[in-house]
Amino acid sequence: MPYPGIFRKLVKKLLASRGLTITSLNPGRPTMDNACRAIAARGHSISAVIDIGASDGRWSLDFMRYYPNSQYLLIEAQPVHEPKLKTFCQAHPNSQYVLAAAGEAAGKIYFDAAVPLGGQASYTPFAEHNLVVPVTTVDIEVESRKLPGPYLVKLDTHGFEAPILRGAQRTLANTEAIVMECYNYRIAPECLLFDEMVAHLRGLGFRCVDLADPMFRPHDDTLWQMDLVFVRTDWPGLDSLDYD
Secondary structure: OOOHHHHHHHHHHHHHOOOOOOOOOOOOOOOHHHHHHHHHHOOOOOOEEEEEOOOOOHHHHHHOOOOOOOEEEEEEOOHHHHHHHHHHHHHOOOEEEEEOEEOOOOEEEEEEOOOOOOOEEEOOOOOOOEEEEEEEOHHHHHHHOOOOOOEEEEEOOOOOHHHHHHOOHHHHOOEEEEEEEEEOOOOOOOOOEHHHHHHHHHHOOEEEEEEEEEEEEOOOOEEEEEEEEEEEOOOHHHHOOOOO
């Protein structure tokens, strides 16, 4: 059909005259895999991926399907993951890792190591499962390794996002997209709630364009967390007001 847009508008008008509308359900869309696929489909240029809270590399492995030629830096604080991180980097020569927490300044920091796939950095020690680990900054690691931009920065850091962003100011200046786990409850002293984070990142030059994997806590069925995708406010797609 030569004019699909016109045809769709005619169909919508016909249905509207009868009180009907067409709604796209996009079944299964709010998943991390679909959000990553959408980043690639939009054509974002990403030369290096900074995976903060990388655990054993599983997120980078999944994202690598869409950006196989990018460089990958995996930042992880928990020593339990180092054997798998070594294996991951041996299998993928375009990747490297650093065993440290990310923060706003280099040094040492406390870390809750109770859950291997969880964990949380803190300026004060935890009562249990407390580790003292090195802390670095995104800017230090990116610049010392001469990683090329533009960047994608992914954060799975359980409430410690604001200090990490403060230590990534130069990197963010050449960042194309951010993938961040955000929260509806203040799970740590430094945690910004998801609406606060959206406003904070808007001030840093980023807009939210996608969400993935919303989680609801069982006892009251309220929103607990979700992953949000941010792009630069000058991304041309944000200028379009068309729905179709």
